[in-house]
Amino acid sequence: MIPEPKLSHLYQEVILDHNRRPRNFGEMPDATVRARGVNPLCGDDYQIFLEINPAGEIQAVRFLGSGCAISKASASILTEMIRGKDTGYCDHLKNEFIRFMTQDKVPPAMTEAVGKLKLFEGVKEFPVRVKCATLIWHVLEEALKSLPEKKEGGRS
Amino acid sequence: MTNPYDIHKVRRDFPILSIQMNGKPLVYLDNAATAQKPERVIRRIHDFYQREYATVHRGVYTLSQNSTWECEQVRDRCRKFLNAPDRDEIIFVSGATEAINLVASGYGRPFISTGDEILITEMEHHANIIPWQQICLEKGARLKVAPINDEGEIILEQFRKFLSPKTKMVAVTHMSNALGSINPVRRMAKLAHEAGAVILVDGAQGVVHASADVRELDCDFYCFSGHKIYGPTGVGVLWGRKQLLEKMEPYQTGGEMIKTVTFEKTTFAGLPQKFEAGTPPIAQIVGLGAALDYLETLGVENIRRHEKEILDYATEKLAAIAGLRIVGRAKSKGGVISFTLDGIHPHDIGTVLDQEGIAIRTGHHCAQPLMQRYGLPATARASFGLYNTRDEVDVLVRGITKVQEIFR
Numbered sequence: 282m283i284p285e286p287k288l289s290h291l292y293q294e295v296i297l298d299h300n301r302r303p304r305n306f307g308e309m310p311d312a313t314v315r316a317r318g319v320n321p322l323c324g325d326d327y328q329i330f331l332e333i334n335p336a337g338e339i340q341a342v343r344f345l346g347s348g349c350a351i352s353k354a355s356a357s358i359l360t361e362m363i364r365g366k367d368t369g370y371c372d373h374l375k376n377e378f379i380r381f382m383t384q385d386k387v388p389p390a391m392t393e394a395v396g397k398l399k400l401f402e403g404v405k406e407f408p409v410r411v412k413c414a415t416l417i418w419h420v421l422e423e424a425l426k427s428l429p430e431k432k433e434g435g436r437s
Numbered sequence: 438m439t440n441p442y443d444i445h446k447v448r449r450d451f452p453i454l455s456i457q458m459n460g461k462p463l464v465y466l467d468n469a470a471t472a473q474k475p476e477r478v479i480r481r482i483h484d485f486y487q488r489e490y491a492t493v494h495r496g497v498y499t500l501s502q503n504s505t506w507e508c509e510q511v512r513d514r515c516r517k518f519l520n521a522p523d524r525d526e527i528i529f530v531s532g533a534t535e536a537i538n539l540v541a542s543g544y545g546r547p548f549i550s551t552g553d554e555i556l557i558t559e560m561e562h563h564a565n566i567i568p569w570q571q572i573c574l575e576k577g578a579r580l581k582v583a584p585i586n587d588e589g590e591i592i593l594e595q596f597r598k599f600l601s602p603k604t605k606m607v608a609v610t611h612m613s614n615a616l617g618s619i620n621p622v623r624r625m626a627k628l629a630h631e632a633g634a635v636i637l638v639d640g641a642q643g644v645v646h647a648s649a650d651v652r653e654l655d656c657d658f659y660c661f662s663g664h665k666i667y668g669p670t671g672v673g674v675l676w677g678r679k680q681l682l683e684k685m686e687p688y689q690t691g692g693e694m695i696k697t698v699t700f701e702k703t704t705f706a707g708l709p710q711k712f713e714a715g716t717p718p719i720a721q722i723v724g725l726g727a728a729l730d731y732l733e734t735l736g737v738e739n740i741r742r743h744e745k746e747i748l749d750y751a752t753e754k755l756a757a758i759a760g761l762r763i764v765g766r767a768k769s770k771g772g773v774i775s776f777t778l779d780g781i782h783p784h785d786i787g788t789v790l791d792q793e794g795i796a797i798r799t800g801h802h803c804a805q806p807l808m809q810r811y812g813l814p815a816t817a818r819a820s821f822g823l824y825n826t827r828d829e830v831d832v833l834v835r836g837i838t839k840v841q842e843i844f845r
């Protein structure tokens with residue numbers, strides 16, 4: 282059963298704030314990798330730019346694009362959470378968050394793992410909006426996947 | 438003031454309109470996607486299944502003959518509704534989408550070849566773009582797109598320039614589902630014919646909000662879906678001129694559409710069966726008939742007058758909201774208002790309104806090229822039906838104010 286949806290759970294103040302003033306918003310011309318993702322159903326369209334040092338740490342991250350408040354806040358918060366982290370951690374966090382958003386029962390360990398992203402829990406009361414929250418994480422996945430290719434000199 | 442159209446009585450004909458949605462009375466404003474069904478249609482389908490249902494055209498028994506008779510009555514009903522010359526020109530299809538595919542394939546295969554052109558407009562629904570793109574790919578023909586102005590109206594001088602002796606087919610919507618614009622189809626048909634082309638009119642919206650008189654429009658094909666005109670899903674109508682339909686290739690083959698079959702060769706049945714392969718959506722056809730009867734009882738003119746009043750009222754109210762922009766301001770419009778709110782994504786508008794019980798559509802409305810034309814990823818769209826009221830428009834306006842408060 283879907284819990285009774287509450288708008289205040291969906292549009293929490295933090296989310297509205299990130300929507301109004303997205304952090305790390307803009308292009309990064311000399312990004313190590315970049316990726317783009319669209320949700321053809323609603324027209325959400327985001328790009329992510331990562332600058333990754335030889336040790337595999339995210340030095341800088343920016344995003345660009347347009348979409349609803351949930352997708353934009355999610356992207357903005359992502360940029361704050363992954364900066365300074367290594368790509369292995371990013372990958373782990375992505376998996377945990379996508380599972381957190383799509384699983385009915387969430388074990389406490391998973392809630393702990395997603396940290397600040399817990400505030401997107403209210404989005405689950407609005408099932409069609411879950412993909413708004415996860416879109417940018419799929420874009421991050423794409424970007425990370427293109428990493429090894431980059432070493433061979435092929436950037437898309 | 439006396440109004441022969443008793444809206445409160447009309448609303449009672451639609452059982453769903455009395456439900457609550459998220460704790461609020463349902464305000465259904467997604468009629469351009471699909472319309473709700475009057476009890477008369479629901480009951481007719483129910484009764485038909487309970488007492489009258491059997492296959493059509495094949496049974497020697499009375500039940501089947503009755504079923505056949507009921508369906509053929511609806512064919513006559515549709516002929517009258519479209520003012521078509523001949524009942525054999527009424528083809529039952531699954532909806533507007535299938536009708537357009539049928540013509541693209543059945544007419545396109547034999548009559549369109551390399552170097553030919555097909556002309557559509559910038560405001561078409563994907564259903565009236567992709568079938569033509571596909572036949573162009575197959576035949577090496579070219580798809581041309583006539584532009585619209587910022588108000589969302591076809592630019593007739595441009596449309597004329599896009600026509601040439603190479604143009605074999607023109608496919609235009611009677612009314613835009615995303616903008617509400619009603620096209621000057623009669624004039625477009627005249628221009629198309631002068632260029633030697635045939636013209637298909639996508640009546641999915643037009644049949645609901647404009648006059649779908651095919652003789653008056655003077656088009657060659659016209660199609661619509663039952664579900665947008667208060668009938669069931671799964672059924673629609675393609676009308677085409679007999680001399681064209683006769684020359685066309687069947688779209689699907691199988692049972693029902695044949696005269697004789699041997700393993701070496703098949704001769705196809707005449708119209709309309711040639712285009713009606715397989716067991717048709719029998720109960721849905723009967724339900725469509727009930728929907729057309731219902732519209733006739735209310736009076737098509739009364740419905741149109743009511744919808745115009747609601748559209749005008751809603752346009753005035755929405756236009757007065759600061760930060761709201763109406764997309765599509767054609768002089769001739771049916772009951773559709775697409776809009777955007779400054780700094781607020783349509784999806785967020787839709788979610789907040791839903792919590793107020795208001796159902797609107799948000800997104801690209803299956804018209805991505807049109808959205809690109811306006812530089813918009815999406816819009817919110819309120820579309821009105823014969824049962825919507827001024828009060829509901831007021832609820833919408835209050836809902837929009839609430840959206841703006843949340844995203845201030």
Ligand SMILES: Cc1ncc(COP(=O)(O)O)c(C=O)c1O
Pocket residue numbers: 469470531532533534535562564565610612613614639641642662803
């Ligand atoms: C203008 C227009 N054309 C075609 C269609 C396709 O109709 P259907 O999905 O019923 O086949 C629609 C429905 O959305 C429409 O609005």
